Amino acid sequence: MKVLYNAILKYFKNDFARSYKEYKKELDSYISPSDPVNIHSCNEYVNQNIKGLKYDASKVCTITVRFLSHLKEKHNTFDQENGYKYLYYWLSVEALESKLSIENTLDLYKDLNKIFNNENDGHNIFDKYINQMNKYTCNNLKKFIYLYEVFNKFESEQTSKGAQKKCTSDCVDLYTTYVDECKKAYDYDFCNNLKIFREQYNFFIQKAQFCEGDQYLLPPVEIFDTVRMVIVPFVLILITFLISPLLYKFTPVGPWIRHILVKKRNVRDNIIQEQDHILHNYEMNKDDSKKRYYMLSYNSS
Template sequence: MTDVFEKNYNVADSYKAYKEQLDSYASSSDKLLIPGCNDFSNQHINGSRYDAPTVCAIGLKFLIHLKEKYDHLYEEDGCEYLYHWLYDSALGRKKSFENTLDLYKELNKIFNNDNDGNNVFDKYINKMNKYRCDKIPKIIHLYEEFNKFENEGKSQGAEKKCISTCVELFNSYVNECQEAYDYDFCNKLKIFGEQYNFFIQRVRKCEGEEYLLPPVEKLDAVNIIIIPFSLMFLTSFILPLLYKFTAFGTWLRRLIGKNENILKYINEEANHSLNTYETVNEDSKIRNYNIAYNTS
């Protein structure tokens, strides 16, 4: 295992930390006093588990937590996790993606204007779309299952387990990401797979390829763009050389010359036929001359 695997392994801890932070804010008996939230209201929160000021305070408290970490990877994943919390917990899965994102943007605006947000999370929130957000629960679910699997072996005397429910979930998601050519989703799965395999080999000490998650063939967005243009460039560069300096050029010139002779013969025959036709019919003054010409 490389140092990259060990670094990526900490992402599992990040997802755990997100949940712990949000749960602690939601269950706190002390009122969260966050500037801009006391009078906050939003039409989509009506009938949800929390009132609007509480949703605002929890959301902004979490954004403040992310900002204090000074880690862009932790921030980006955390912003996606907060979207999931708003949709799943705050709105009870009763509102649409558009409604949830509208609420999110309102909270981010208060964060920027009243809590020194400095627009640090705009770049993450603005690139959210329905397709991307539909994948967030699947990644979170994988890490939740992994955390359960990890905790199963911590009790004293617990039997060592080398197989978890993550395997079936992971394989189904990999098929989904590859069929949709979803680079971002595939990349997140790749990171999870490396973390999972690190845990299986280094922590659980399970030996055997059958316990490991298969590699994700990450879609290379750069190659998808470059390869077709490279082929076009090579084709336009090589064909003139082949034409000028190889037997292929001789054959092609002979073929073109043969076709030119055929075309020349056909044109001569057509002109001859036309002249004959005009001579024979010169005195007849037939009005449908053009029709006859086009038909021939």
């Protein structure tokens, strides 16, 4: 079953979910004690926020610079951007054990990125990514990747030999919580990421686990934007109101509209004249009938 599922998943569109496993595997390879590689620019690196943690400052610097060098060699913007984002997650959760605030973690990341640029031929290629990161986006990034951590663990357990089939996982509660948050904040990027996760999760439940019934599937992410529904029509009306005089005066639209209006007015006038003519003839015929009636009455007397 695992072979079949992997063969199908090969064509599944969510590349980030697969790539992130590769990022983790690459970073884990740098942690091994059998890997003696050192980065000269990291040997004397010190950071006051990295004390008494799993790795010392020099080790964190070395792993970070090596991974950025690895991403640089890929020459693929998808891998570079998503790998760079995953590295933030690794720094925050793995290296710093979630003990630093998002702001302090970002400051550390920027510091290490500067070392990569200045002393390891980074050429500032990742600056655009870190400049887009802030407290809010990093918080959502951690949630999104953690959701995949939970899913990957569930997937690995269920596709192992002799596993007892399960149709539900801890992903359901996490997903539901995150959907509520993205809808309340009108965060379309976060909501879209959750939509992608939902497709992969439901794909696994249906095609690998063969679980039947909607109760085992993640519900859709439906975000109802009242503000946008009100503003968009108003803006369209305003734009139409502003450009209509210009179209009427300086483009062929004006003469065309005047022609249509004149034509309609002529048709209307013709209809009115025809109605008046018919009414006049009716009145004349009516008067003639009365006259003949009176004449007949007079003659009969």
